[in-house]
Amino acid sequence: MGTIAAVLGDITRQQVDIIVTAANESLLGGGGVDGAIHRAAGPELAEAGARLAPCLPGRAVATPAFDLAPVRHVIHTVGPVWEDGEQGEDDVLVSCYVESLLLAEELEAGSIAFPAIATGIYGFPAERAAHIAAMTVRSLPIIDEIRLVAFDEQTHALLRDALAEPVEEWCPTCGEKAIPLLFGRPVEEARQAADAGSVALGGCLLPEDGTEPRWQCPRQHRWGESRRDQRRSQVALHDAIAVTLGEDHGRSVP
Structure with missing residues (x-):
């Protein structure tokens, strides 16, 4: 498992394969981190970005x-303009990170640095x-190495705390x-975590009722179908595997 780190510093000085910039739709450059990059x-x-715009x-x-x-x-991603939190802003911001990671994987990157997307003028x-x-x-x-780069101490502290936050879930019934629930053929590391009692294996097939539960309690209650549940259970699964393998979650804070 790779590393995920909160870093305080200048993103343009990161020694990584890919730097992500929080762009505007024109990809011509702007203020803040985008301007610095x-x-x-x-x-x-800007010339190369203009050929791909709008984004x-x-x-x-x-x-x-x-x-x-x-x-x-450089990966250019366009964050959401904050209105009131009820206009899908969270989903757009999630997509910025997901799309950037998937694109970095296509480019065979071993390391990537993100700024705090959309927290400036947006x-x-x-x-x-x-x-x-x-x-x-x-x-x-x-990606083997993921850096969340903060320009100031306050943002760095927020990223550090968010990376360190454990994912915990309690049964709504009892x-x-x-613990996270995994369907499909598990890899060996997941089997080890299941043997340690930190992951539940649901079998190869999803329930016939069309649901896709993400969590299981000791009394065998299962629940969770939303995208938020999916992200949280995936984090819990990765953390459980890392602990089982003695890798301390793969997260660090320089």
Whole structure:
């Protein structure tokens, strides 16, 4: 299992394969982190971005990194403009991280650095954004090294705390503490976690009633079908496997 770290510093100085920029739809560069990345990469970054624009909120596209070498690519993702939290802003922000990670995997990246997407002029509340960022990358650790880079101490503290937060779930029927439930053919690491009692194996087939439960308590109650349940149970599953293998969750805070 790779590492996920909260880092305090300048994202343009991260020695990684890919840097993510919180872009606007034009991909021509803007203020804040996006402006800093464009200045460091040089004018060719905006030229390359313009050929791919517009980029809709929640989507991600990649360009060469130009003068940011040894960084190989810049991934441009457009975050949500915060209104009131009831307009799908959370889902768009989740998509920014997911789309960027999947694109980085396609580009065969071994390491990636994210800024705190949408927390600047787009106005997304910093604590809520940190929780979403941490939970999303923890649920999809497909890149060996993932860095969440903060420019200031406050954001760094929020990201650090969000990465360290344990995922705990209690049964809505009996109140017992739950463990993540896994359907399908388990990998060997998941079998080991199941033997240790920290993961429940549901078998190869999903329930015939069309549900997809995510959690199980000691009394065999099962529940959880939402996308939020899916992310949280995936994080709990990865954490359980890491503990079973003695890897301390793969998270660090420089």
